[in-house]
Amino acid sequence: MPLRRSKVLVKWLIENQHKFQTRSRRLRRPINKTSPHITPDISFRYDDLRVSLAAPYQLRPKPDVGDLGFGKFFTDHMLKVYYQPTLGGWQKPEISPFENLSMHPASKALHYAVQLFEGMKAYRGKDDKIRLFRPELNMHRMNLAAQRSSLPMFDGEELIKCISRLVQIDQEWVPHSEQSTLYIRPTLIGIEPAFGVQASDSALLFVILSPVSSYYKASSDGAVSIYADPSVVRAFPGGVGNRKVGSNYGPTIETTSKASKLGHHQVLWLFGPDHQLTEVGAMNIFMVYVNENGGNAHLHPIITLLIAISVINNFA
Numbered sequence: 001m002p003l004r005r006s007k008v009l010v011k012w013l014i015e016n017q018h019k020f021q022t023r024s025r026r027l028r029r030p031i032n033k034t035s036p037h038i039t040p041d042i043s044f045r046y047d048d049l050r051v052s053l054a055a056p057y058q059l060r061p062k063p064d065v066g067d068l069g070f071g072k073f074f075t076d077h078m079l080k081v082y083y084q085p086t087l088g089g090w091q092k093p094e095i096s097p098f099e100n101l102s103m104h105p106a107s108k109a110l111h112y113a114v115q116l117f118e119g120m121k122a123y124r125g126k127d128d129k130i131r132l133f134r135p136e137l138n139m140h141r142m143n144l145a146a147q148r149s150s151l152p153m154f155d156g157e158e159l160i161k162c163i164s165r166l167v168q169i170d171q172e173w174v175p176h177s178e179q180s181t182l183y184i185r186p187t188l189i190g191i192e193p194a195f196g197v198q199a200s201d202s203a204l205l206f207v208i209l210s211p212v213s214s215y216y217k218a219s220s221d222g223a224v225s226i227y228a229d230p231s232v233v234r235a236f237p238g239g240v241g242n243r244k245v246g247s248n249y250g251p252t253i254e255t256t257s258k259a260s261k262l263g264h265h266q267v268l269w270l271f272g273p274d275h276q277l278t279e280v281g282a283m284n285i286f287m288v289y290v291n292e293n294g295g296n297a298h299l300h301p302i303i304t305l306l307i308a309i310s311v312i313n314n315f316a
């Protein structure tokens with residue numbers, strides 16, 4: 001992450017090294033052995049996928065790459081899979097024209113934040129091929145969040161195949177640009193139409209696609225200015241900081257707005273009396289600096305249970 005005032009940063013880093021763990025070697029993290037038990041025979045299956053294509057009049061105009069921003073435009077199709085125990089659990093996945101959802105106003109997702117989501121991307125390569133980046137890690141993280149939310153789990157391989165088909169159908173929406181990508185947002189929500197803080201007996205998994213450019217606003221030199229306020233925490237031990245559930249994100253907005261008013265782009269989330277580093281906005285933080293011996297040092301936050309399991313920063 002490029003940061004402004006690099007000299008100040010290096011001094012601060014050296015003074016605060018004890019708050020990080022150092023990594024000397026880059027290793028790929030194997031999928032955690034404590035991953036939730038997925039029972040493939042109750043998952044939905046790609047082979048059952050039904051596709052209904054948008055009619056020509058339903059197709060949306062594609063925005064110019066320069067106007068994209070983040071998450072403002074959506075493609076022509078979406079994927080939906082319902083979970084209804086009375087009908088035997090997961091139903092057949094369906095790709096259909098993009099549309100609004102209709103749900104009961106008492107749905108648990110709307111009242112108790114029984115919901116979770118993922119963020120992944122499809123990239124158009126120089127060879128014009130479209131590739132997903134480590135999608136199996138997103139599926140793993142999504143199932144961990146489903147388990148923590150008492151929402152139904154599924155076979156990640158099957159969802160990857162359904163997502164690949166959706167991206168293939170909307171392939172012209174994958175930007176022809178090195179600065180932009182197609183953001184993929186798989187989401188799982190509890191839709192049981194009943195009050196009561198209990199597990200939702202029914203759910204909807206949907207996937208929508210949005211062509212995007214950079215998520216982070218930065219200065220003209222590409223630097224991101226960060227703001228840290230030790231009086232607010234994003235996550236705490238035993239909480240859900242390491243799960244991608246919406247209830248982690250909404251309560252951060254007030255502090256992020258404050259940071260913005262003070263002229264900063266993002267919030268550095270601290271934890272504990274000694275202000276341990278956790279993450280910056282919606283991204284993990286790691287740092288590389290030149291140590292006093294002239295070698296490269298690589299630093300990671302220590303308290304990994306408070307931070308999202310990163311797909312990009314996939315270190316062992």
Ligand SMILES: Cc1ncc(COP(=O)(O)O)c(C=O)c1O
Pocket residue numbers: 119279281282283284307308309310311312313
């Ligand atoms: C809170 C938070 N931290 C870190 C990350 C970085 O994760 P990834 O490496 O998958 O982009 C994300 C993004 O999903 C996030 O929401």
